[in-house]
Amino acid sequence: MRTVELANNIYSSALGFGCAPILGSVDAKTADNALNIAYDSGVNHFDLARSYGYGEAEGFVGKFIKGKRDKVVVASKFGIKANWKAKLLSPVKPLIRSIKKNRPKEVAPISVVEDKKGTIADRFHDRIPLNGEQMRLSLEQSLKALKTDYVDYFFVHEPLHTLNEFEDLAATASALKSEGKIRAWGLAYMRSQEHEHEAYLNRFDVLQFDNSPGALGYDKVVAARGQMPNVIFSPLRGGSKEKSPAQKLQQLFKEFPKSVILCSMFSEKHIRDNAKIAGV
DSSP: OOEEEEETTEEEESEEEEOTTBTTTBOHHHHHHHHHHHHHTTOOEEEOOTTGGGGTHHHHHHHHHTTOGGGOEEEEEESEEEOHHHHHHGGGHHHHHHHHHHSOTTSOOTTTOEETTEEGGGGGEEEOOOSHHHHHHHHHHHHHHHTOSOEEEEEEEOOSSOOTTHHHHHHHHHHHHHTTSEEEEEEEEOGGGGGGSTTTGGGSSEEEEEOOTTSTTHHHHHHHHTTSOEEEEOTTSSSOSSSOHHHHHHHHHHHOTTSEEEEOOOSHHHHHHHHHHHHO
């Protein structure tokens, strides 16, 4: 598969694997099968976070990358973590998946149902202070779960407000690089929140943001960052209703040729089809 160099000497597959659903909405057997098919199809970039799988995805992917660590690119994030309620949820997740599978399609899945407090999934996660101390602590937890000495990319995870302690974070990131625990750091954010971070966006090694052809502001992003290295998530969410998923991916790979496009894909057909598009 075609690769891109997001940061110096780190070569990622143009198609990245979004691990957010692993051990959340997706069961272990399905996830393991998808990871192996993706890897066999040339995907080597795996995107994680402390919160994914209600705190269990990193440990699961850690088992998958055993024996192939030097052949994969691992990205994780800090800022959102699973809380004590998530541990209580773990034993009943298979039942929830079964209910979700049998729910009529017009009913929104539990993870996106909203109430006055946000999504139901938010109740199982907490936001942590975004400072150097918590950054280091969260990284150590990620490394332990992944059973690795380093991650290739370490992102601040979708902060809702300006990073008031940015200089502390930057200094900690520099120290972690020197220690060999991270190779690059970045900011993962929703484009709707970009105005909160304009002052320091160019201080990160790489940016990760949502984008889909036809979405509000899409053309401006192409003009500003189309020839720059990025990680793009939610490539099929929103945007043009006239384009098929394949057409959206084709457009993204064409207009962002130096970027990784993340897809959460758990059927063999989707993985192989997306890999073909990315490999062109």
